[in-house]
Amino acid sequence: MPLKPPTLIYIAGYGRSGSTILGTILGAHPQIHNVGEIRHIFELWSTHDRPCACGASYHDCPFWRDLVNSPEAEKCRLFARNMERFLYLPRLLAGSRDTVEWSQYLECQRRLLLYARERSGKPVILDSSKSAWSAAGRLLALQQLPQEEVYIIHLVRSGLAVTESQVTKGTNRALEGSNKNPRGLALRTIVGWITANAIVTILTRYLPSGRYLRIRYEDFIDEPQSTLSKVAAFTGFDLVPVQQRIASQDHFEIGHIVAGNRLRFQQRVQLRTSSVEKQRTQLTGRVRALFWLLGGWLQHYYGY
Ligand SMILES: [Zn+2]
Numbered sequence: 001m002p003l004k005p006p007t008l009i010y011i012a013g014y015g016r017s018g019s020t021i022l023g024t025i026l027g028a029h030p031q032i033h034n035v036g037e038i039r040h041i042f043e044l045w046s047t048h049d050r051p052c053a054c055g056a057s058y059h060d061c062p063f064w065r066d067l068v069n070s071p072e073a074e075k076c077r078l079f080a081r082n083m084e085r086f087l088y089l090p091r092l093l094a095g096s097r098d099t100v101e102w103s104q105y106l107e108c109q110r111r112l113l114l115y116a117r118e119r120s121g122k123p124v125i126l127d128s129s130k131s132a133w134s135a136a137g138r139l140l141a142l143q144q145l146p147q148e149e150v151y152i153i154h155l156v157r158s159g160l161a162v163t164e165s166q167v168t169k170g171t172n173r174a175l176e177g178s179n180k181n182p183r184g185l186a187l188r189t190i191v192g193w194i195t196a197n198a199i200v201t202i203l204t205r206y207l208p209s210g211r212y213l214r215i216r217y218e219d220f221i222d223e224p225q226s227t228l229s230k231v232a233a234f235t236g237f238d239l240v241p242v243q244q245r246i247a248s249q250d251h252f253e254i255g256h257i258v259a260g261n262r263l264r265f266q267q268r269v270q271l272r273t274s275s276v277e278k279q280r281t282q283l284t285g286r287v288r289a290l291f292w293l294l295g296g297w298l299q300h301y302y303g304y
Pocket of ligand 1: 064
């Protein structure tokens with residue numbers, strides 16, 4: 001059991017790694033509220049281009065509509081963009097942060113978490129904003145919030161599977177019609193997968209001890225019971241009721257989560273366990289070769 005129970009559980013890693021389903025299942029615990037990729041709320045508040053999981057815009061969503069007025073949202077969006085990006089990491093690690101902007105950033109995050117707690121009535125927030133280039137420092141930045149006990153779950157999925165998902169289905173933003181797929185999507189995905197996961201792995205040395213757990217998506221869908229037992233031991237929460245619901249093939253409510261996979265619009269989801277993720281056949285030999293050339297070392301490091 002951890003010394004201090006978590007107040008914030010953060011799913012780190014790269015997109016397309018299964019955080020929507022993991023977050024939904026953990027959010028079924030009576031003390032945990034899953035908010036999805038909450039760091040995008042300020043940006044989506046002003047652009048309206050990707051709705052809440054309930055289908056409504058954030059201005060109309062019954063969970064999020066009272067959060068902030070738009071000028072404040074814009075300020076918080078800019079603070080998050082500046083302070084969480086990869087290039088800010090050296091200052092974050094050196095402790096030489098701009099005092100005024102930094103304290104305003106923390107205040108935005110404090111109020112955001114407070115809002116989610118008050119609105120949900122649950123004390124523990126699960127944030128799956130993960131660790132793309134633009135959010136590389138978020139897992140460390142949140143550690144600076146006073147009163148927060150932040151526990152990091154690093155969710156890793158095979159880089160080949162992630163690349164295939166992105167290349168064959170398109171990006172989440174493109175799937176929702178707010179962007180087109182960028183050029184060079186395969187290469188971008190491979191580099192994104194390497195950098196996001198490598199950054200999290202490197203940053204673990206800067207976390208307090210006992211605050212990091214790495215799990216593989218494939219292990220989660222292959223053996224959800226033992227994987228959730230590890231999460232239970234890590235966080236100190238009794239997940240047996242949730243595990244029983246998985247065993248009885250129950251559906252889980254998704255709720256008002258921010259951004260993430262299109263799966264969120266289904267309202268409820270069931271964990272489909274499988275002994276092996278389907279054989280990867282849809283990537284060209286060239287993309288596979290490129291993946292192994294650039295990311296093979298990290299793929300092996302995670303045991304694939
Ligand atoms: Zn909603």
